[in-house]
Amino acid sequence: MENRVLICTEDPELYLLLNHILSVEGFPSQLADGDADVESCLQKGGLLAVIFDGVAWHGDIVALCSLSKQAGLAVGALIAGDMRTMHLQMIKAGLDDGIMRPLDPERLLAFLRHARRASGDPSAFGEVPPSASPTHISVSSELQHVTISGRRLALTSIEGRILETLVRHRNRTCSRDDLLTAVWREPHDVGARTVDVHIARLRKALSACHDVRIKTVYGEGYALVSTRKGEELCVAARR
Structure with missing residues (x-):
């Protein structure tokens, strides 16, 4: 199964935006809209990374960060400037990258490209060793x-x-x-x-x-x- 990006948000508009950005760049995504949903997706596997909507998530996002990291996934979160305390707690729980909102799509994509390289699949990012003949x-x-x-x-x-x-x-x-x-x-x-x-x-x-x-x-x-x-x-x- 192709590794997917789990987008954890309760905001349908944000999910549609992120899904579009990721699909255009070749990252299939999946929505999770609650703590139980996230835990179920983590158990099923097939994931590359988890992106949390840190601004509007109403569940235990710190615990979910810890579970995602224990599953061996790259963990990112969209955060706001007034989330310093929560941001630190998420970092302690395993957060790899806090991406400030308003969202810079290229920052998010850079995080996912790094996650894919770390997973052992460098071919999608121009890291295939050059051969003797031109393309x-x-x-x-x-x-x-x-x-x-x-x-x-x-x-x-x-x-x-x-x-x-x-x-x-x-x-x-x-x-x-x-x-x-x-x-x-x-x-x-x-x-x-x-x-x-x-x-x-x-x-x-x-x-x-x-x-x-x-x-x-x-x-x-x-x-x-x-x-x-x-x-x-x-x-x-x-x-």
Whole structure:
């Protein structure tokens, strides 16, 4: 089972926001909205990390931090400036990172990337040792097959058009508007959320290949980049 991030909050709006941020970056999440729910999820396993909503949680968050750390998980919490005493108690109970609100998404993602590296899965973060040959990408003429360093992947037509657009903008940020205009015949009828959904699906398809990843540039868009340090992508013509 793919390791999930357990989001512990009683605020549905916060959960939806965090779930969106994490899903776009390839982190599947799960909601827990009470102490018993958290304990049940910890017992079932399959988790990478636990994120507590320290501002609005009404249960025993200190005890839950301790249980999460005993389960071998990375433990983070969203906190406010007036939570000094509680923050110290959570640190003593095993809290790894207190993330101040208002939330900086990149800070949260950095915490989870570190957790994934610590879990022994470095491939998603550009830490795959470089090989002797550069990363080559070729896209089929029907836009539904892509070959990356010899590995062939099947895509939907929309995923193929998105990937082709990212390939053409390789190593540079491609805005949502760029993708809407390039991929959809009637871009004004398609919302930005639709773009994010297809990006998430494309990320999942590309997860089989460790040579490239789709990077989110917050406030700007997406970029297709090589996971090999210092290497830019080499793109072949359509086949």
